[in-house]
Amino acid sequence: QKRVKGVQIHRPFIYGSTAKLFSEDNPKPPGTPPDHTHSWTVFVKGVDDTDITYWCKKVQFKLHESIPNPMRMIDDVQPGGAFEVHETGWGEFEITIKIYYVPESLEKPQTLYHHLRLHPYGQTEEEKEVMRKGPDIRSWIYEEQLFNEPYNEFYDILTSP
Ligand code: SLL
Numbered sequence: 001q002k003r004v005k006g007v008q009i010h011r012p013f014i015y016g017s018t019a020k021l022f023s024e025d026n027p028k029p030p031g032t033p034p035d036h037t038h039s040w041t042v043f044v045k046g047v048d049d050t051d052i053t054y055w056c057k058k059v060q061f062k063l064h065e066s067i068p069n070p071m072r073m074i075d076d077v078q079p080g081g082a083f084e085v086h087e088t089g090w091g092e093f094e095i096t097i098k099i100y101y102v103p104e105s106l107e108k109p110q111t112l113y114h115h116l117r118l119h120p121y122g123q124t125e126e127e128k129e130v131m132r133k134g135p136d137i138r139s140w141i142y143e144e145q146l147f148n149e150p151y152n153e154f155y156d157i158l159t160s161p
Contacts (some may be wrong), residue, residue, distance in 0.1 A: 003149040015139035045082035059083035060099040062096035
């Protein structure tokens, strides 16, 4: 196995969270603890739902310790192509996201941090007001995965259509 010299491959993806207050439109599932106010999803996915499984093998989400079973290893994507965890709760916290690459990459996993947002946020009152009126609270980050001088076998996987 040899690295392909002088080559950098970029693959866009999105990570982040979407949260929704419980309401008539978004009823509490049976058995949800009474202090939970929101349902939320944290995810890693391709841009416009494009497939990322040819380079991303699985994703581990480390949730707050107050949540049962906080380490969630997700090795299958949802129909939209996202590695995701769906939960309910009452508070915001930092989520550690660990991305594992396909074995052919011979790359070590990489860690990202995401602040779960449940409440309207933004620099200005206007920004918050827009979010307050919206259907959910999104905190989505557009990111580019960079593979610097990938191994030849992985290079072939990355570049085959
Ligand atoms: C806070 N630093 O104090 C944060 C911690 C923890 C949120 C928030 C529990 C969910 C469950 C939950 O929402 N924890 O019990 O399953 O605001």
